[in-house]
Amino acid sequence: MSVSSSAVAIWPGLPDTERRVLLELLLHGEQPRVRIAERLGLSRTSLTRVTRGLIDGGFVLEGALHVSGSRGRPAEMLRLRPDAAHFAGVKLTADTMYLVVTDLQARVVAEAEHPLPSREVTDVVDLIARSVPDVEGGEVVAIGIAVAGDVSETPDGGGILHHSNFLGWDAVRLADLVTSAAHLPAAIVNDVHALAGAHHWFGTRARHSSLVVYGVGAGVGSGVVIGGELHLGANGRAGRVGHTRIGGRGRTCTNGHVDCVHSFVTMPAIAHNAGAEPDDYERVLERARGGDAVARAAFENAARALGAAIAEAVNAFDPEVVAVMGEGTDMLEIAPQHVRSALAEFLEEGYPDEVLVERPAFEFGLYARGAAVAAMRRLLV
């Protein structure tokens, strides 16, 4: 699992052509040299020089992992060495830090969980800087941090957390603070954008050039991939969905609406709308599965709200696929027909059946993994 010293020496200051070859292998898998040269517009000579450096640095291996008769001489194939670099990903909630370490293929090789000592920025930064080196699994070259909140990038590649409800933070240059404390490049990312970025690069075999990922849990948000790029927005707010008024009466949202998507689709809204306490989602889910009419109605309204939110994004972006992820996606299982009927209601007539909605396997660690992928993007894109 250890990284060769030369790999660490040239990482993260990888020259541009080396970086592009590495990214090509990361995104598109093992390939013959000639194809890489073609795709990147490199001469045979310069590709030979670059791959020599990457092989010596421990990033790239020669020879096919999967032998195929039609692919030419084995030594012509190049592939990524997944353990050539490791990335730490952190997901912060109001009271806990979830930490994973991944390899270059976003496979989680270690994980840890720590309660936050307080919500003071310096305490949290200190916890991140102390915890990352303690995680076994491989030498970490960059740290990504995912938070529910508005995040935008600064021209120097850092990131500012403009606002986080959960942590009560405003205008925090979190990436710079973590870099200073941990002496590693750091990236900060909105948690649903992190989920979308990781799903785009590593979530499906077919790498879609357009994709919308919904994160549904305590809140709702989306991450948008257009033209093969994760779109963060001018102020880090791309993918904000949920205040469209859809009628009915549900939980009051932060904007004071009782009839918007937020009023129905989040886990606290579903619990509230079933007459339970906002943190009683699991019990309401059991009731709905058991046939309780009030609980079922709360999930049916959530499904309709989700359909309305999906329609917003589909109307705006026309993506190849929509993926619904998060801890609170059970409305897709309980009331799928209500999602479909909302699509028919909120999309232009004639197109609802063309919308491909997927519910990928989800566990909470995917947010931290998404943060690790954001760290990877920071160095490779």
Ligand SMILES: [Zn+2]
């Ligand atoms: Zn609202």
